[in-house]
Amino acid sequence: MLSVEAAERENLLDKIRMLVLGGDFPPGAVVPEAFLAQEFDVSRTPVREALKQLQHEGLVEIRPKVGTFVREPTRREIIELFQIKESLEGLAASLLARRGGTTELSALRLNLEDSEAAVLTDDTEAYARLVHEFHWTIVRGSDNLKLVEHYGRLMNQLAYQRLVLRTVEHPGRLAASTREHRAVLEMIEHKDPFGAEAAMRNHVHASSREALTEPVQSLRN
Amino acid sequence: MLSVEAAERENLLDKIRMLVLGGDFPPGAVVPEAFLAQEFDVSRTPVREALKQLQHEGLVEIRPKVGTFVREPTRREIIELFQIKESLEGLAASLLARRGGTTELSALRLNLEDSEAAVLTDDTEAYARLVHEFHWTIVRGSDNLKLVEHYGRLMNQLAYQRLVLRTVEHPGRLAASTREHRAVLEMIEHKDPFGAEAAMRNHVHASSREALTEPVQSLRN
DNA sequence: GACTCCCTTCTTGCATGCAACATAAGCTGT
């Protein structure tokens, strides 16, 4: 399908994105092309292309003739992105409910069981992974490839992993979140698009408020 | 704000996008980097970066080691994109209604008057422009910069201009569309977020069905 | 001591050269 070089390039973009998202660089720090080029043993040209793409994704800012800087989303941007997240995931839930994809439904049921187990054992790391999987399963289950694509862009911008780790620290949030997931799943099982959309939006809205209540250092700008 | 080089590069990207969207190249035709480089009197490198970006926007497809091809959205993709459009514009209308931006409101009122005049005189070209302006005014009026950004990406993928020109050809659609615009505006004026979202989604849905009913050559794939 | 100017250094932006690969045409043998 994809030639070897293309796959390598994808990997390069992903690798650089991981490096940026992973927090290995302090926010606002400069990321020289030459360093990345040496790090991944390629020329500056493919690194440039990848950084250009990351700029369009909003993860870095390229100041012309100055340098490439890791860009931390501002609090306002996080609010804005969560509004879009709410809308898109609502759409995804609605589409999945209308479609009634059986494989996704069973995956979601399984996910919910695992999530409840993780809540009981207080396994926040597993829970974070399951939440991620739950949302992505619904989006993919919408059977709308363009939606999947745009959703991926959105999530990249949100630097989601850092945030979700923060929300799960709130006491009681895990249980509440799981209840909301169950509500969404039930609406989808009943093939109720409007109900599913409403439940999903309600859930995302609640989770966004949780993610934003904590005044964290990296969100103070 | 933007340095000269950055502005030039933006212009280069926009210029190439216009060329691709403008239909100067037959869909599926190859667009060699070297040609564009000579056309705009730059090296292949910035052309490459621009094409790379256009690929991520979904307008062209770069087959490795083969060439760059103009990519026409399939009918399925258009349906998918319209679903997202409905969701995002619904969000925008909702946000604008909640906010109650006065400058946007007056702009929309003026737009509606002009639109009705264009309907009476059957000026389809002016109407297409006004429709475009109406929707963008609402999206910008949401005061959500990230939404504006994502919406722009979406519209680029839809190759909107070609489609809107097609919808206005349907008899009676102009008047119906204007009525729907008025409904949206009234909901926003009443500061009714839910009503505004519903009206907007209804409008987009109707317009998408119009855009998709016509079996046009370029949409047959 | 503070301010201004220049210069050094680091970064990106672009042009160009070369290699690799995919595709298609031509050639040869059957």
Next chain:
DNA sequence: ACAGCTTATGTTGCATGCAAGAAGGGAGTC
């Protein structure tokens, strides 16, 4: 005539070289 192979061409992918600009530091001056 046709199938398989070879070759020719066109394209992208990447490496490298060079120039231009921006930021910071240091020297000189008031």
